[in-house]
Amino acid sequence: MLNKKIFILLPDGVGLRNFAFSNFFKFGLQQNFDIRYWNNTPFDLTTLGFDEVKIRNAKANLLTDSYKNARKHIELNLNIQIEKDPVYDTYRFPFSYKKLKPAVKNLISQFLIATHSSDKGLKKIREKIKKLEKSGNYYAHCLETLKIEKPDFVFCTNQRPVLAIAPLLAAQELKIPTATFIFSWDNLPKATMVVETDFYFVWSEHMKRELLHYYPYIKENQIFVTGTPQFESHFDANNAVSKSAFFEKYQLDLNKKYVCYSGDDFTTCPDDPQYLSDVADAVRELNNQGNSIGIIFRRCPVDFSKRYDLVLEKNKDIITPIAPLWEKVGEDWNTILPTKGDLELQINTIKHTEMVLNLGSSMVFDYVAHQKPCAFINYDVPDKVDKDWSVSKIYQYVHFRSMPNKNAVLWLNSPQDIKEKIRLGLEQSTETIENAQKWFEIISGHSPESVSEKIWKAIEKIVH
Incomplete structure (x- = not known):
């Protein structure tokens, strides 16, 4: 029997990490699928040894x-x-x-x-x-590509981009089954669904309930619960490097314990530099009391601003910035692409730090995958950059209501609170990690280490 040909549609770069830089491709080959990446990113996937079909001149209708x-x-x-x-x-x-x-x-x-x-x-x-979308040249080109390539299935890596609509409509016109993966844990309450497919792949039973709730035209038999490849690489020992090698590469002090400060983009957190400064002040106090702690600062990959420069210069004895290995290929945020090297950098940053501090980021799940705690910032600074912004808005979002209890993270309720919470994270984090693990299972389901395998089994069920 001929191998089934599967088109993996990359309408933009955000799907690269989950579906090109993970073990997803390898597991698909093991299942004897013929895999083609239908690639609308500037990234050349042939450099990774993948077969790709480039999308040229993708353009949505003006309206x-x-x-x-x-x-x-x-x-x-x-x-x-x-x-x-x-x-x-x-x-x-x-x-x-x-x-x-x-x-x-x-x-x-x-x-x-x-x-x-x-x-x-x-x-x-x-x-x-x-x-x-059916009226334009882009749709016609997609139809032509599909007629030549004759895939058995088109799997879209992200439900949000407008440029995913025409390729999926073309597949449906030719009676080729289609599916989309729901990209992020907060996407469904935000009304980010742009595409409509025959099947939907979700992270967990929790996300399945959300999908049915927000999109009642979708039926239960169209949904596959698979988990997300986003966290799968944390469980692959091949991605880890030794502490000595990591510390040497980034000129870290082997006598220090490091915590990670994970930055946000400007819109999500305009006051992020002040929060980083407050964390640095707390660490300085701890060090004055006989501790030896450093901060690794991992900025948001799409934030190329200079807004942290003063804080980093003032605290260069404490903070070591390690920039994400993303490549900027355009001006829009979605043309800043992750690299395979950054996936390994993030994994090893987590492996060689004790905890993470941030504003409501999904990094809580990356860290609990390594059995390490997370602290969430939960106060407003006195001199806000944007007077209309408040931290309280962040934790009102629907996706935070999935937290099984408030002890899944350490809460930084004031600058004065940071020192003690870091101490707790370093010395007494067992309860926090146990509760974060429960939250992780709600959001990402069970067996996060075998997600790619589950996705391919679902695809096999659809095409056979």
């Missing part, structure tokens, strides 16, 4: 962005109506009218939101998006 944004806002409006919960308003980005093109797009979106904020209206918007 699709307006309809996509309208769809998001209408879904949020309907969620507020149904649940009587204003949290969904916090997922909106303000409309911009500073430049002509975005202003026109946003005016169209606002008109559509005003006239289509109902179940019936939402359905019309969804159908119009499909009609728009």
Whole structure:
């Protein structure tokens, strides 16, 4: 019997880490699949030994962005109506009218939101998006590619990009089964679904319930619970390097214990430099009391700003910045691509630090995969960069309601709190780790070390 040909659609770079730099490809080969990456990223996957089909000149219809944004806002409006919960308003980005093109797009979106904020209206918007995307050259090129390549299945690595719509519609036109992977743990309450496929791959039973709740047109038999490859590499011993090699490479002090400060992007945390400064002050106090602690600062991969420079210079005896190994190939955040080297860097940063401190990041799960604790920042600074921003907004988000109890992390409720919480993280973290592990299982399911295998078994079930 001929091997089934599987197209792995990469509409943008965010799927690279999960589906190109993990063991996903290797497990697929072991199952005797013929794998092609349908690649819309600038990254050359042939350098990793993969077969790829490049997508050239991908371009959405001029109106699709307006309809996509309208769809998001209408879904949020309907969620507020149904649940009587204003949290969904916090997922909106303000409309911009500073430049002509975005202003026109946003005016169209606002008109559509005003006239289509109902179940019936939402359905019309969804159908119009499909009609728009089927009308362009991009869709025609996708059809042509699929007719030549004749894949048995198209698997999309991310449900959010507009440029994923046309390839999936083309596959459905040719009766090729399609699926999408839900990219992140917070995506579904935020109304980020752009594509519609025959099947959906989710992280956990928790995410499955969310998918059914937010998208009632999706039926239970369309959903596969597989986990996410995002954490799988933590369980692969081949990615680890020795402490001495890691410390030597990054000029770290073998006599120190290191904690990691994991940065956020500006929108998520405009006051991040001040929080890093507060952590450095706490570590300095601990060291003055006879401890020997350092900080590894891992900035957000899409933050190339200089906003941390003063804090890093002031605390260069304590903070060692280790920049993520991402490559910038354009101006937009989604053209900053991860590399395989960064996956290994992140894993070894975790392996050789004692704990992580950040603002509500999923790094809590990366660290608990190594049985290490996380501390969440939970206070506002006095001189805020953005007066309308508050840490309280972050922890109101729906995805934090999945936390089994508040003891899954250490809470940094003030600058004065940091010193004691770091001490707890270093010396008495067992309870925190046990609760974080329960949260990890809720979010990512069981057996995070064998996710790629589970995804391929689900694909096999679909195509055979």
